[in-house]
Amino acid sequence: MRVGVLGSGDVGRMLGRGFVAKGHEVMIGSRSPKSEALQTWRAEVGAKGSTGTFAESATFGELLVLSVQGAAVATAIDLAGPESFAGKIVLDTTNALDFSKGMPPGLFVGLTDSLGEQIQRKLPKARVVKCFNIVPNSLMVDPKVAGGPPDMMICGNDVAAKARTVEILKAFGWPGAIDLGGIENARWLEALVPLWVRVAASLNAWNSAFKILRG
Ligand SMILES: NC(=O)c1ccc[n+]([C@@H]2O[C@H](COP(=O)([O-])OP(=O)(O)OC[C@H]3O[C@@H](n4cnc5c(N)ncnc54)[C@H](OP(=O)(O)O)[C@@H]3O)[C@@H](O)[C@H]2O)c1
Secondary structure, three states, X not given: OEEEEEOOOHHHHHHHHHHHHOOOEEEEEOOOOOOXXXXXXXXXXXXXXXXXXXXXXXXXXXXXXXXXXXXXXXXXXXXXOHHHHOOOEEEEOOOOEEOOOOOXXXXXXXXXXXXXXXXXXXXXXXXXXXXXXXXXXXXXXXXXXXXXXXXXXXXXXXXXXXXXXXXXXXXXXXXXXXXXXXXXXXXXXXXXXXXXXXXXXXXXXXXXXXXXXXX
């Protein structure tokens, strides 16, 4: 599969590395496709990895990953070209973290809306699945933590897209995912992250994620 990863930060490079490791072709999209960090990434992953503009990456991918800074979501989609998302699964990793008052962060969108919903509204023909946003990038691919893998939670309106996402998660070393329902549930997945930051800071455990214990 050809995967377009829109985002050159830690998440984009980690998931890009993961998709290449699982046998896919990946193009990371960025405003600076020749940046030093992306050149290093490209050298590391080999011939199945490439870099391009947001528009080139969105055209390239049969499946897209959106992993840009939360405040830049609309700009990045406009740069990518909204028409390139039509019909495609879009794995949305973004968070609406507001660091304007320092640490720990709040949310600049929340409770009655979310980035996941804004992305789905902006891209009505895309099949948006909120995924990966509640775990640190260090645990996104083949997560190894004491106590077994954490729980991934996802949501989205397209049932088939979520089923495909679960297949991808299994290939990435996850047992599956807790499906919370439609994309409106992204507001709660995104709200979990300021809580996660507080928990991680309190425990000084940044390589950590939530797990549900069942009785
Ligand atoms: N870091 C984590 O462990 C983690 C975990 C879960 C979820 N997330 C979420 O996943 C997303 C990506 O996080 P990250 O840490 O990898 O990187 P990030 O620093 O939050 O975002 C970097 C990306 O955002 C793009 N960007 C920033 N400002 C922009 C603008 N004005 N216009 C267009 N694009 C812009 C950058 O584009 P260029 O490539 O052009 O510089 C880059 O591709 C975020 O929403 C974050 O909250 C992060």
